[in-house]
Amino acid sequence: MAKAKTKISYVCSECGTDYPRWQGNCGACKAWNTIVEFKEAKVATQRTAQTSAGYSVQDTEIEKLSEVSDQQLHRYKTGSSEFDRVLGEGIVHGSVVLLSGSPGAGKSTLLIDVLSRLSQIAPALYVSGEESKNQIKDRGDRLKLDLSKIDIMTTGDIERICQVALDRGHKFLVIDSIQTMFLTGIDSSPGNVTQVKESAAYLNRASKEHGITTIIIVHETKDGSISGPQTLSHIGDATLRIARESDSKYRTIRADKNRFGSAEEIGTLAMMADGLKDVTNPSAIFLEHGSVEASGNIAYASAEGRRTLLVNLQSLVDVSNGEIPQRGVVGVDYKRLSMLLAVMRKRMSVSIGDNDIYINVVGGLKLNETGTDVPMLLAMLSSFRDKILSSKTLAFGEVGLSGEVRPVPMGQERIKEAIRNGFEIVIVPKKNYHKSLETQGVKLIPISQVSELENVFDLAT
Structure with missing residues (x-):
C-alpha cells in the first residue's frame, strides 16, 4: 500500500492559525516567530461495526433534524464528586x-484514583510516556488503590496504543x-x-468510533494555558484545569470548555496522604485564609455554577507618595475598579482616586462576576475611613453608573x-431580599442605592 502524501502547511503554535507559507508574524494573535512547519499526513482509520461506538460516530445518512432519535448520554461516576461536578455529573x-x-x-494522582474506580465497571488502560510502570504502581499502592483491573503501557506510539485498546476491549483510557505521544508516519519528534x-x-x-472514554493529560504553559497548538483544545469534549491554591494542600478544578455541562462549575480537592480527596464545604477553606479582623476586610458570596463559594475580599487605601497613584488588583477586574471609583466620586461624594488603592481576593481565586461591586465599595470605604466591619459581615450586589444597586443571580442561594x-449581617440588593430569608440572629440589610452604604457601617461594625 502506497504511503499517503504528506501535506505541508504552517501553523502558529500559540493560536493554531494555519498559513499556506511561513511568515514572521501571526496575523491572528500578533505573536512573532511562532509559526512552524506542520506536516499533516492522511491517516487511514479502520471502519468497524458501531455496536460499541461513542456518542459521535460517523453517520453520512441525511435525515430531518427534528426526526433524529433522542440519544441519552451515558455517564460514568468517577468516584470523585468534585470531579464529576465539573464534568457535568459524570464522564x-x-x-x-x-x-x-x-x-x-x-x-x-487524580487520574490513577479515577481509573481505579472506573476499572471496576469495564477494562481500563493507563498509558504513560513520562513515568515507569514501577513509579505508577508505587503511587497506586501508596494511595491504597485496587490496581488489579488496570492494564498499563509505557509507550508513546499512538497507533499501537489504540490497537491494543481495541484488541483487549478497553473502555477507559x-x-x-x-506531549510524549507520536505517530510513526510523521517525521518529527514527540512534543x-x-x-x-x-x-x-x-x-x-x-474514542468516538469505538466508544473508548479517554482522558488526556496536557502540559501547561507559564501563563496557565494548555501547551501545544490551539486546535488541541477544540479536539477535546471538555478541557479542565487543576490548579494549586495559595495553600499547597488544596486544589481547584475548573472547566475552560465542556460540551456536556456547564463551564462555570468549580471543584475543590485536598491533597492528603492517601490522595486527592473531595472538599464538601470549600467556603470554610477560603474564609479561614482571611479571618483577621481589620479595616478593608469583608466577605463575599460568589456563585460558581450551581455552587455558592464564600471568599474574603480585602482593600487597602493609603496616601500616595508618588505623582501617579498606584493601583493593584488581584482576583477582580481592574476596569471594574476604575468604574467604581467614578461612581463613588459622583454618586457618594467620596473621592479617593488620589490615593494608592489595592484590592485582593484572598486565596488566589479569580472573580469575574459583577456581584463583587458592593463588597469592593465597602472594603474601600472601610479602609479609607479606617472603620472595621464585623468579621460576620457579608455583602454582594452589582452597581450601575447611576449609583443603583442591582440584583444578582442566585441571590437566595448566596x-x-x-x-x-455563620454570618450574622448580610448586605444584599433590595430586589434579592425577601422576608422569608430572615433568620433569628441574622440581620439582612437590603440596599437600592450606593449612597446607603455609608449607613451600613453603623449597623455592621
Whole structure:
C-alpha cells in the first residue's frame, strides 16, 4: 500500500492559525516567530461495526433534524464528586477529556484514583510516556488503590496504543501525557506541534468510533494555558484545569470548555496522604485564609455554577507618595475598579482616586462576576475611613453608573450559604431580599442605592 502524501502547511503554535507559507508574524494573535512547519499526513482509520461506538460516530445518512432519535448520554461516576461536578455529573461514554495543570498539581494522582474506580465497571488502560510502570504502581499502592483491573503501557506510539485498546476491549483510557505521544508516519519528534495535533486527533477518532472514554493529560504553559497548538483544545469534549491554591494542600478544578455541562462549575480537592480527596464545604477553606479582623476586610458570596463559594475580599487605601497613584488588583477586574471609583466620586461624594488603592481576593481565586461591586465599595470605604466591619459581615450586589444597586443571580442561594456559614449581617440588593430569608440572629440589610452604604457601617461594625 502506497504511503499517503504528506501535506505541508504552517501553523502558529500559540493560536493554531494555519498559513499556506511561513511568515514572521501571526496575523491572528500578533505573536512573532511562532509559526512552524506542520506536516499533516492522511491517516487511514479502520471502519468497524458501531455496536460499541461513542456518542459521535460517523453517520453520512441525511435525515430531518427534528426526526433524529433522542440519544441519552451515558455517564460514568468517577468516584470523585468534585470531579464529576465539573464534568457535568459524570464522564460521558466515548468522550475525550483534556486535563492540564502545573507540575505537581496532582493530575496523575487524580487520574490513577479515577481509573481505579472506573476499572471496576469495564477494562481500563493507563498509558504513560513520562513515568515507569514501577513509579505508577508505587503511587497506586501508596494511595491504597485496587490496581488489579488496570492494564498499563509505557509507550508513546499512538497507533499501537489504540490497537491494543481495541484488541483487549478497553473502555477507559488515560494518556499521560499527549506531549510524549507520536505517530510513526510523521517525521518529527514527540512534543512537536504536528505530533501533538495529529496524535490527539487520532485518539479522538478512535474514542468516538469505538466508544473508548479517554482522558488526556496536557502540559501547561507559564501563563496557565494548555501547551501545544490551539486546535488541541477544540479536539477535546471538555478541557479542565487543576490548579494549586495559595495553600499547597488544596486544589481547584475548573472547566475552560465542556460540551456536556456547564463551564462555570468549580471543584475543590485536598491533597492528603492517601490522595486527592473531595472538599464538601470549600467556603470554610477560603474564609479561614482571611479571618483577621481589620479595616478593608469583608466577605463575599460568589456563585460558581450551581455552587455558592464564600471568599474574603480585602482593600487597602493609603496616601500616595508618588505623582501617579498606584493601583493593584488581584482576583477582580481592574476596569471594574476604575468604574467604581467614578461612581463613588459622583454618586457618594467620596473621592479617593488620589490615593494608592489595592484590592485582593484572598486565596488566589479569580472573580469575574459583577456581584463583587458592593463588597469592593465597602472594603474601600472601610479602609479609607479606617472603620472595621464585623468579621460576620457579608455583602454582594452589582452597581450601575447611576449609583443603583442591582440584583444578582442566585441571590437566595448566596444568602442561605452565608447563614449556613455563620454570618450574622448580610448586605444584599433590595430586589434579592425577601422576608422569608430572615433568620433569628441574622440581620439582612437590603440596599437600592450606593449612597446607603455609608449607613451600613453603623449597623455592621
